[in-house]
Amino acid sequence: MLITYKSSCDGNLEKIGHFEKDCWINITAPLKEELIEVSELYNIPIEFLEDPLDLEESARIQYDEETECTLIINDFPIIDENTHAFDSYITIPIGIILGKDYVVTVCNQSSNSLENMIKKNVNTSMKSRFALEILLSFSTLYIEKLKLLNKQRLKIESHLRDSLTSKQLYDLMEIEKSLVYFLTSLKANADVITKLFRTKSLTLYEDDKDLLEDLKIENNQAIETTELYTRILNSITGSYSSLISNELNKTMKTLTLFTVFLTLPTLVFSFFGMNVTLPIADKDPFSWIITLVIALVIVIWIGFALWRRRML
Structure with a gap:
C-alpha cells in the first residue's frame, strides 16, 4: 500500500494523489512492482526500499552519493502475532529515506506511531526534522510498551503469591523475550542516533539538534528502563526457581x-x-x-x- 501526504498551509497533513515536491510517501507491505515503480519514479536505490522489509535487517544509516538519498533504518515494537493468549512484543525495522524533494517511509506493517503523525501539525518540507519526529515517536512507543509489560508482570507476580502454575511461568518467559527484543533494538537504535549527530548528509538546524538531543534522551531512558525491568524479572524468576526447588x-x-x-x-x-x-x-x-x-x-x-x- 502506498499513500502520499503533504503538509498544507495550516500544518495539517493531507492526502494527495500524485507526487509533489516536499511530500511524504508512506509505503506499507508493498508489492515488488510497487517498489520498482517508486524506485524509478523518485530515483531511489532499490535496495533502500527492499532492505527495511527484511525483518532481520539491523538498524543503520546509509548515504548514496549518486542519488543523494539517505536511508535511516530503526526498529520499533509490535505485538507478536504468534502469541494469542498474551501480549508479548517483537521488533521490526522501518526505513526512512530522505531525498531532495521527498521523505519515504517503508515498513512491512502499519504502525500507530506513523498514523499519529498524520494527526499532528508537521511540515514535510523540513525533511530532517520530520524524520527525527518519526524516530522520537518510536522511542516514545517503546516506553509505552514497557509500561504495559511491567503492568502485566505485576499482575502475574500477584497471582504467583497465591499459586504457581506453568502458564504464569510461560507468561513471564514471554515478557522476558519481549525485553530481550527491546534491549537489542534500542541499543542498535542508539548507535544510529549517535551517527546522526555527526552525519553530513542531513542538514540539521538548531531546533533539529534540540529534537535530536530529546530523541537521544528518550532512547536512553527506554534502554535504562528495559535493563531495570530485565533485572527485576531475572530476580523474580530466580527466586521462584529456588522456591520450586x-x-x-x-x-x-x-x-x-x-x-x-x-x-x-x-x-x-x-x-x-x-x-x-x-x-x-x-x-x-x-x-x-x-x-x-x-x-x-x-x-x-x-x-x-x-x-x-x-x-x-
Whole structure:
C-alpha cells in the first residue's frame, strides 16, 4: 500500500494523489512492482526500499552519493502475532529515506506511531526534522510498551503469591523475550542516533539538534528502563526457581519418611510371617499383638532418632 501526504498551509497533513515536491510517501507491505515503480519514479536505490522489509535487517544509516538519498533504518515494537493468549512484543525495522524533494517511509506493517503523525501539525518540507519526529515517536512507543509489560508482570507476580502454575511461568518467559527484543533494538537504535549527530548528509538546524538531543534522551531512558525491568524479572524468576526447588525437596523428604515408616512394619511382619516355626506361635493365641508391639517400638525409636536429628 502506498499513500502520499503533504503538509498544507495550516500544518495539517493531507492526502494527495500524485507526487509533489516536499511530500511524504508512506509505503506499507508493498508489492515488488510497487517498489520498482517508486524506485524509478523518485530515483531511489532499490535496495533502500527492499532492505527495511527484511525483518532481520539491523538498524543503520546509509548515504548514496549518486542519488543523494539517505536511508535511516530503526526498529520499533509490535505485538507478536504468534502469541494469542498474551501480549508479548517483537521488533521490526522501518526505513526512512530522505531525498531532495521527498521523505519515504517503508515498513512491512502499519504502525500507530506513523498514523499519529498524520494527526499532528508537521511540515514535510523540513525533511530532517520530520524524520527525527518519526524516530522520537518510536522511542516514545517503546516506553509505552514497557509500561504495559511491567503492568502485566505485576499482575502475574500477584497471582504467583497465591499459586504457581506453568502458564504464569510461560507468561513471564514471554515478557522476558519481549525485553530481550527491546534491549537489542534500542541499543542498535542508539548507535544510529549517535551517527546522526555527526552525519553530513542531513542538514540539521538548531531546533533539529534540540529534537535530536530529546530523541537521544528518550532512547536512553527506554534502554535504562528495559535493563531495570530485565533485572527485576531475572530476580523474580530466580527466586521462584529456588522456591520450586525447595518445595520439591520438601515433597521428596516427606515421601522418603513415609517410605521409611511403612517399610519398618513390613520388615517385622514379613519376618514373623515366614513359613517357619516361631517360639511364640504355640504359647499364646494372641501372639500377633506382640508382632504389632515390636513393629510399633521400632517405628517410634526410628522416629525419635530422626526427630533428634531434626529431620522431622
